[in-house]
Amino acid sequence: MHELSVVASLVETIEALAGEHKAKSVTGVWIKVGPLSGVVPELLESAFEMYRKGTIVESARLSIEKTPLRAVCRACRVETERTDYAPDCPACGSTDLEIAGGTDLILERIELETDEPVSPAQ
Amino acid sequence: MKKQLYVLRDILGTNQKVAAEIKAACEERGILVLNLMSSPGAGKTTLLEKLAERLAGRHRMAVIEGDIETERDAERIRAKGVPAWQITTGGACHLEARMIARVLPEVSPDIDFLFIENVGNLVCPAGYDLGERLRIVLLSSPEGDDKPKKYPKAFLTAQVLVITKSDLFPHLPFDVERAKSEALELNPGLQVFVISALTGEGLDDLTAFLVASREALRAGHA
Ligand SMILES: Nc1nc2c(ncn2[C@@H]2O[C@H](COP(=O)(O)OP(=O)(O)OP(=O)(O)O)[C@@H](O)[C@H]2O)c(=O)[nH]1
Ligand SMILES: [Mg+2]
Ligand SMILES: [Zn+2]
Ligand SMILES: [Zn+2]
Numbered sequence: 326m327h328e329l330s331v332v333a334s335l336v337e338t339i340e341a342l343a344g345e346h347k348a349k350s351v352t353g354v355w356i357k358v359g360p361l362s363g364v365v366p367e368l369l370e371s372a373f374e375m376y377r378k379g380t381i382v383e384s385a386r387l388s389i390e391k392t393p394l395r396a397v398c399r400a401c402r403v404e405t406e407r408t409d410y411a412p413d414c415p416a417c418g419s420t421d422l423e424i425a426g427g428t429d430l431i432l433e434r435i436e437l438e439t440d441e442p443v444s445p446a447q
Numbered sequence: 448m449k450k451q452l453y454v455l456r457d458i459l460g461t462n463q464k465v466a467a468e469i470k471a472a473c474e475e476r477g478i479l480v481l482n483l484m485s486s487p488g489a490g491k492t493t494l495l496e497k498l499a500e501r502l503a504g505r506h507r508m509a510v511i512e513g514d515i516e517t518e519r520d521a522e523r524i525r526a527k528g529v530p531a532w533q534i535t536t537g538g539a540c541h542l543e544a545r546m547i548a549r550v551l552p553e554v555s556p557d558i559d560f561l562f563i564e565n566v567g568n569l570v571c572p573a574g575y576d577l578g579e580r581l582r583i584v585l586l587s588s589p590e591g592d593d594k595p596k597k598y599p600k601a602f603l604t605a606q607v608l609v610i611t612k613s614d615l616f617p618h619l620p621f622d623v624e625r626a627k628s629e630a631l632e633l634n635p636g637l638q639v640f641v642i643s644a645l646t647g648e649g650l651d652d653l654t655a656f657l658v659a660s661r662e663a664l665r666a667g668h669a
Binding site for chain 2 (some may be wrong): 327330331334335337338342346348352356361362363364399410412420421422424428430431432433434435436437438439440441
């Protein structure tokens, strides 16, 4: 797994944003992770702990929201939303599912600490 | 003063951006970029050796090899007279677009195919676009026919599935129809090929498909 390299990309993006907004520090980070994102939320948290020291997110709180994937069963048409990946339909057991979404790996929001008064969004 | 900033950005967005640049630069020159992924030992390098033989004389190809360690796979490709670059990731479990971008200036612009052999790993490479037009996932018969649903992302995001080592079918409890249907349930758009590098089964069809894909790319950019 490569949670550490994902965290490196995340921090790189946040450092750029913090620079643009002249932030002193970042106090909160909200991300969304789908079951087919290729990363495990718990491992992402540990990687973030390891990586944060000396970066702009050193004292930030990390919140991870697990987003669902949508599966529509081609056999019984039952639609389910789930935050883990399972290869079969919970209603009829068929493995013929149409999978939509689930690959989310998104930086949703950050909270910045700035000196300046809040300026209009740019 | 605290300030909330709504970002809504792909965390791997920088990779995505570099991949898009690679794709544009290569396709403008009519180069078909392919990203091969599979678990270790499924037969990626062997397939590339066979393709090198089949494309020789008629088409020019180059190969970028991704491995955790050693120059071995690139040497195997060079032995076929094909230019090859080795990226050793030193532990990283996948290639990233930036690694490809670093090598790309050395690759001749006068080629038809750029094959990228990813690190042997059926999970992590699937999260990283390298600028490929075709993502090819290989599944070898000794791995078992139940793998598509166990490692869904690679099969969901590929355009081509190559089932390898068909010469071993008689010796294994591998049900090729099950492997195909599992993969097609995940991704009905997959093009499926069944090959053996040993007997040559399926290699003509696969080669013809690759040549046609490259022709379609060139026609689209003419
Ligand atoms: N029986 C049989 N063996 C094959 C076939 N293709 C490859 N092999 C063997 O499988 C082994 C691994 O093949 P490679 O081509 O090195 O596999 P790879 O996917 O490049 O491996 P990594 O780069 O280490 O991930 C070698 O011993 C090959 O000779 C095939 O069609 N049939
Ligand atoms: Mg190899
Ligand atoms: Zn990994
Ligand atoms: Zn069902």
